[in-house]
Amino acid sequence: MANRVSASITLGGTLSPYAYEALTALITAEALSTEWDGEPFETDHHVPGTALSLFAHEVANGRFEALEAWCAEHGIAFARWSGAYPSQWGAERVVFTGAGEPISYPVDEDDYVVIGRAALERLASYDAVLAYFDAADFVVPPLVVDKAAPFPQELLARPGFVETVSS
Incomplete structure (x- = not known):
């Protein structure tokens, strides 16, 4: 059985209504809610015009693996916090800006970014340290459902999403 901790994730970006339906199917499968x-x-x-913040306790390995993979694949920005599991892993914040790869930052149980001596030495300058904190404090944009947004056909193959789209 997987180790379980509390975790939260905030999502943002622009989606078609069909993609939003696929996203909500994944959210439902993860048993997430909009508050602890x-x-x-x-x-x-x-709430339109806001990023979507979701919460859960007892999250396997502190990750929403299917949801995070889907968001990264479809360019949906996110920031995920997960608590520490003693002797296994520390608390972390994972940031995905909508492009590139998700980046993990060590944090404390209150989601404050922490930095160790080795990282400080590697960053080497005050400006680089501030840039590190700025990147970790990425503000997730609002989640927008827009009929004009492109709809990737591969969404139809996702588990929990059934829709017929005429060509």
Whole structure:
């Protein structure tokens, strides 16, 4: 059985209505809610014009693997926090800006970024340290559902998403 901790994730970017439906199917599969100990997520829980913040306790390995992979594949920005599991891993914040690769930052249990001596020596300058903190403090943009957004056909093959689209 996997080690489990509390975790949260904030999502943002622009999606088609079909892609939003696929995203919400993944969110539902992860049993996430819009507040700690809240009701299970439903599509109308997202407040337009804001990023979508989701929370859960007892998250396997502190990661939302399918959701994070889907977001990275489709350019949806996210920032995920997960608590530490003693003797296994420390608390972390993973940031994906919508492009490139997700980057992990060590944090404490209150989600404050921490930095060790080796990282300070590697960064070597005050400006580089500030840039490191700025990158870790990435502000996730609002999650926007836009009918004009492109709809990737591969979404139809995702588990939990059934839709017929005429060509």
